[in-house]
Amino acid sequence: MVDLQNNVFMIPGPVKIHPRVLQAMAVPVMGHRTKDFRKIHKELRELLQYLFKTQNDVALFSGSGTAGLDAVMGSLLDKGEKAVVVVNGKFGERLYELAEFYAQGIPAKADYGRAVDLSELKDLVEREKPKVVALCHNETSTGFTNPAEKIAKIAKDSGALFVLDGITSVGGIPVETDKWEVDAVIFGSQKCVAAPAGLAGVAVSEEAKKHLHDHRSYYLHLRKHLDKYREANDTPYTPAIPLFLAMLEALRMIKEEGLENRIAHTRALAEATRAAVKALDLELLPEKGYESNTVTAIRYPEGIDDAKFRSIMWNKHGVLVAGGQSVVKGKIFRIGHMGVCTFTDLLATFGAVEATFMELGYPVEKGASTGAVAERMKDA
Numbered sequence: 001m002v003d004l005q006n007n008v009f010m011i012p013g014p015v016k017i018h019p020r021v022l023q024a025m026a027v028p029v030m031g032h033r034t035k036d037f038r039k040i041h042k043e044l045r046e047l048l049q050y051l052f053k054t055q056n057d058v059a060l061f062s063g064s065g066t067a068g069l070d071a072v073m074g075s076l077l078d079k080g081e082k083a084v085v086v087v088n089g090k091f092g093e094r095l096y097e098l099a100e101f102y103a104q105g106i107p108a109k110a111d112y113g114r115a116v117d118l119s120e121l122k123d124l125v126e127r128e129k130p131k132v133v134a135l136c137h138n139e140t141s142t143g144f145t146n147p148a149e150k151i152a153k154i155a156k157d158s159g160a161l162f163v164l165d166g167i168t169s170v171g172g173i174p175v176e177t178d179k180w181e182v183d184a185v186i187f188g189s190q191k192c193v194a195a196p197a198g199l200a201g202v203a204v205s206e207e208a209k210k211h212l213h214d215h216r217s218y219y220l221h222l223r224k225h226l227d228k229y230r231e232a233n234d235t236p237y238t239p240a241i242p243l244f245l246a247m248l249e250a251l252r253m254i255k256e257e258g259l260e261n262r263i264a265h266t267r268a269l270a271e272a273t274r275a276a277v278k279a280l281d282l283e284l285l286p287e288k289g290y291e292s293n294t295v296t297a298i299r300y301p302e303g304i305d306d307a308k309f310r311s312i313m314w315n316k317h318g319v320l321v322a323g324g325q326s327v328v329k330g331k332i333f334r335i336g337h338m339g340v341c342t343f344t345d346l347l348a349t350f351g352a353v354e355a356t357f358m359e360l361g362y363p364v365e366k367g368a369s370t371g372a373v374a375e376r377m378k379d380a
């Protein structure tokens, strides 16, 4: 039986939560319209700006990452307006669906795990003159990181607003909100920040605020949330109080560690993961040069059944990894290594991968992948 209290949790979100963050929620209930809670909001606001690397307005929505995407896309777009959306994975598809839901989406497509051609994207943006260019920075579905800075430049050069789904990049992969002039960026609490699921953070530029459509959603009303946070250190409606407390502690931990150090640690884990994959003669899904540092997507070797593999990993070894989604379902497994993930977690994961492959009859050189992790662990 899997021990639900004690296991190795390696999916690309929700991720393992540090006891400090869990304990932050174990306090008597607090009133949210109080001076004490406004102090919490004020500190949260400052830490969110630190995380996003921005002076822009920020807000925290009580809802998963998609609530943040919905608030942004729904507030920026209306019928008759266009959004060019990069689509090269499941979450690019979701952004495109949002664009279509609220306005007209124009996809700039590449296969899952492949890069879009940037000169074709530039031509498309210049031809269509969209109000918004939207990008999923880190495609969690394929372990692929899109070149956000270059795509931001294409958007800004054309006069479009640039929207970035940073749900699995903010806090794990560099995101320079102000430097790249990102007009709206979103993250999800259960990813690189390593807080519980249920909050979506957004940062929105002054330029984007000039173009918001009010009255698009009563609850996910972007301007109302941004203004209330800036002017009163408050939220328009009751916030998910325990989650806000957990978020505060998770962000304090990032500040103490230093954002750049957290990002460097995440990169070191990613490099060790890729070295372990190579040592097992396995292949990555994403195109070379675009491999994500927060989630690694690995192709199964011939003959390995996805359901059997993940069932042994979890039920026998207590290691949870994710499968593939959509067109790569059954073809890959994914390891998340963001947030407070450690080298020790990675060692356990690859120990279990080797044991599971052996059990399923796939030949492995014993200790090849754990050795590759240990090699990098010693220099970390």
Ligand SMILES: Cc1ncc(COP(=O)(O)O)c(C=O)c1O
Pocket: 013, 064, 065, 066, 067, 091, 094, 136, 138, 139, 140, 141, 165, 166, 167, 168, 188
């Ligand atoms: C890149 C990306 N965008 C959007 C989402 C959707 O976020 P949520 O499930 O928190 O609504 C996810 C979730 O995995 C994601 O990884």
